[in-house]
Every structure is written in C-alpha cells, then in structure tokens.
Amino acid sequence: MEAVRMMLAELGYDMAHYHQESFNFAALEEDDDFEIPESDETVERTVFRVELAKSGQVLECGPDMTILNAARAAGLRLPSSCARGLRGSCKSRMVSGTVDMKHGGGIRQREVDQGQILLCCSRPTSDVVIDR
Numbered sequence: 208m209e210a211v212r213m214m215l216a217e218l219g220y221d222m223a224h225y226h227q228e229s230f231n232f233a234a235l236e237e238d239d240d241f242e243i244p245e246s247d248e249t250v251e252r253t254v255f256r257v258e259l260a261k262s263g264q265v266l267e268c269g270p271d272m273t274i275l276n277a278a279r280a281a282g283l284r285l286p287s288s289c290a291r292g293l294r295g296s297c298k299s300r301m302v303s304g305t306v307d308m309k310h311g312g313g314i315r316q317r318e319v320d321q322g323q324i325l326l327c328c329s330r331p332t333s334d335v336v337i338d339r
C-alpha cells in the first residue's frame with residue numbers, strides 16, 4: 208500500500224481522492240468474539256461437526272461460536288479479513304447443513320440463495336459441510 212501511495216503521488220494523482228483501508232489483526236484477536244467460551248458443567252451443550260470438505264478437516268463448533276472462530280481455535284487459518292461480515296473475504300459455499308448468519312453486508316442475497324455463507328458471522332445450527 209505504501210508503494211502504491213508513493214507511485215500515485217509521484218504520478219501527480221490528487222491524493223485528496225486517495226483512500227485505503229487496513230485491518231488491525233491484533234485488535235481482532237483480542238476481540239470478545241474470538242474467545243473460546245468456557246464450558247459450563249451444569250449445562251449440556253450442543254456441539255456441531257463442521258467438515259471442511261476439500262481439506263478433510265473436521266472441527267467442533269458450539270452454537271455460540273462462529274465457524275471462523277472454531278477454525279482459529281483449532282489452529283486453522285481460513286481466508287478472512289474484517290471478521291465482522293463486512294468484506295466477504297471468508298465467503299464459502301456450504302455444501303450441507305444450516306447456520307445462523309448475521310452479516311454486515313458482506314454477502315448478497317443471491318449468494319445466500321446459492322448456498323454461500325460468511326464463516327466469520329455464521330454459527331452452526333446443525334452439522335455443516337463447507338466447500339473448503
């Protein structure tokens with residue numbers, strides 16, 4: 208980004224019209240959403256199976272955890288950026304299953320209708336298979 212900004216300035220681009228965005232991943236990792244919920248021995252918890260079809264990896268994901276955070280907790284790095292359902296970086300095709308997805312505009316209804324989900328804001332409501 209720095210190189211592009213310098214090239215544009217050298218070429219005489221009106222930098223008043225230059226915009227860029229970046230994400231602070233350190234802040235995201237400190238986010239409350241990333242915390243793994245502590246287990247409560249008195250409450251029986253449902254854990255869903257999330258299978259990544261292409262890699263063959265299987266995750267366990269509680270209904271109060273996003274699929275992206277379950278993958279992170281398992282040490283997997285899936286494509287993502289904002290972790291807020293805004294950019295669509297984690298968009299993936301759901302082969303089977305159901306999720307509760309509360310996104311921030313990073314996916315279009317027609318994509319949802321075609322079976323796409325955003326992993327960062329989708330919580331499983333059944334066992335799920337993802338095309339990843």
Ligand code: FES
Pocket residue numbers: 286287288289290291292293294295296297298313325326327328
């Ligand atoms: S990581 Fe940004 S939409 Fe999922």
